[in-house]
Amino acid sequence: MVLWKSLHGLQGDGILSRKPEVELWFEFGSVYSYLAVMRIEKEAEKAGVDIAWKPFLLGPVFQAMGIKDNPMASQKQKREYTLRDVARQCAKYGLKWVEPTVFPRLGLLPLRIALLGAREPWIGSYCRAVMELNYGTSEDINDPQRLSKLMDSIGLPAAQLLEKSREEETKTRLRQQTEAAHAKGIFGAPTLIVGSELFWGNDRLEDALEFAAGRSAN
Amino acid sequence: MVLWKSLHGLQGDGILSRKPEVELWFEFGSVYSYLAVMRIEKEAEKAGVDIAWKPFLLGPVFQAMGIKDNPMASQKQKREYTLRDVARQCAKYGLKWVEPTVFPRLGLLPLRIALLGAREPWIGSYCRAVMELNYGTSEDINDPQRLSKLMDSIGLPAAQLLEKSREEETKTRLRQQTEAAHAKGIFGAPTLIVGSELFWGNDRLEDALEFAAGRSAN
Numbered sequence: 013m014v015l016w017k018s019l020h021g022l023q024g025d026g027i028l029s030r031k032p033e034v035e036l037w038f039e040f041g042s043v044y045s046y047l048a049v050m051r052i053e054k055e056a057e058k059a060g061v062d063i064a065w066k067p068f069l070l071g072p073v074f075q076a077m078g079i080k081d082n083p084m085a086s087q088k089q090k091r092e093y094t095l096r097d098v099a100r101q102c103a104k105y106g107l108k109w110v111e112p113t114v115f116p117r118l119g120l121l122p123l124r125i126a127l128l129g130a131r132e133p134w135i136g137s138y139c140r141a142v143m144e145l146n147y148g149t150s151e152d153i154n155d156p157q158r159l160s161k162l163m164d165s166i167g168l169p170a171a172q173l174l175e176k177s178r179e180e181e182t183k184t185r186l187r188q189q190t191e192a193a194h195a196k197g198i199f200g201a202p203t204l205i206v207g208s209e210l211f212w213g214n215d216r217l218e219d220a221l222e223f224a225a226g227r228s229a230n
Numbered sequence: 231m232v233l234w235k236s237l238h239g240l241q242g243d244g245i246l247s248r249k250p251e252v253e254l255w256f257e258f259g260s261v262y263s264y265l266a267v268m269r270i271e272k273e274a275e276k277a278g279v280d281i282a283w284k285p286f287l288l289g290p291v292f293q294a295m296g297i298k299d300n301p302m303a304s305q306k307q308k309r310e311y312t313l314r315d316v317a318r319q320c321a322k323y324g325l326k327w328v329e330p331t332v333f334p335r336l337g338l339l340p341l342r343i344a345l346l347g348a349r350e351p352w353i354g355s356y357c358r359a360v361m362e363l364n365y366g367t368s369e370d371i372n373d374p375q376r377l378s379k380l381m382d383s384i385g386l387p388a389a390q391l392l393e394k395s396r397e398e399e400t401k402t403r404l405r406q407q408t409e410a411a412h413a414k415g416i417f418g419a420p421t422l423i424v425g426s427e428l429f430w431g432n433d434r435l436e437d438a439l440e441f442a443a444g445r446s447a448n
Binding site for chain 2 (some may be wrong): 077078079086087088089090092093096097100104197198199200210211212213215216219
């Protein structure tokens with residue numbers, strides 16, 4: 013609670029805000045993260061809540077939990093169901109959907125860039141563009157050339173960001189953020205966090221925002 | 231589709247109905263089945279949909295998928311989150327909740343009795359009573375004496391049902407229904423099925439009912 017209160021109010025660019033905050037822990041390879049990433053800015057604005065973008069790698073979190081294989085890769089029934097369910101959810105939310113030719117797809121490089129931009133005003137558009145590349149047109153999101161083209165298209169300094177993404181410091185920061193995810197009790201993506209309260213999955217997006225908004229009155 | 235159309239319309243007591251149907255595949259040991267079992271009759275009535283009650287055992291389904299341990303037992307993070315999430319959901323839906331002293335709890339005996347009563351008018355009240363015993367007061371739902379008292383309290387012939395639950399035919403039928411669950415692609419509980427469409431989890435209850443209701447117009 014105390015931690016939350018001290019973090020809350022400090023926005024990315026250092027401007028003091030009175031809005032409550034929700035952390036969005038997400039992975040580009042996670043298909044339910046797709047739904048949450050596409051929806052959150054609009055829903056958070058309606059709820060009067062700010063977003064702290066928290067890219068992390070799901071694979072090492074699974075490994076730390078003793079899970080050897082991503083269930084989406086190893087459990088046929090769950091994988092088939094998930095792709096069907098997400099197709100239905102995309103229809104419900106009006107989102108693009110093509111069944112990905114590779115699933116789950118590695119998103120290490122775009123996650124490193126998301127980490128670099130986490131407090132920048134372009135983070136939302138960048139994440140949505142990467143997600144649409146993965147699930148809207150099923151392209152390789154980990155390919156530097158393709159990602160470079162994507163960054164160009166939304167006006168970002170592609171060469172500079174790619175270079176910075178390759179620095180040891182960036183790699184270390186993503187590893188640290190992934191360790192932090194595990195330490196917080198995160199076991200899947202997306203996970204929304206408000207204070208010490210975890211909400212797992214796109215299905216809890218509204219609950220998390222409502223909970224965050226309710227705390228602002230305290 | 232054809233299968234669905236031939237099943238649909240035949241209710242438990244053989245009276246022809248024009249209502250569409252949703253199958254509720256559930257497990258007394260599954261905590262999200264608790265939410266769905268408590269909510270479904272009211273929601274289905276609102277949606278104009280009939281319910282086919284499908285008790286099954288989740289353990290053998292996990293085994294058939296190559297999953298050795300129930301994640302609720304083996305994954306600390308997921309288990310802790312789930313109990314917290316269900317507590318919040320119960321508050322939202324106005325359902326009783328005490329953290330179960332044993333979780334997940336074996337529900338073999340009450341599932342066999344649910345199978346015997348699946349087409350009886352008392353199935354809804356019976357299932358809700360067993361679920362409240364597990365998650366409302368945290369008692370041993372697999373204990374014949376406790377279950378007998380529960381059946382007495384809702385006017386069921388306890389001795390007769392207990393005797394029938396011990397017959398080889400009943401045991402075989404539950405095994406067969408569990409095999410059928412796996413064959414249908416079920417990998418968790420609750421699962422709602424409408425025709426060939428699967429909806430996993432209490433979070434998809436409304437979607438499943440809406441989908442079933444929409445089909446009635448066809």
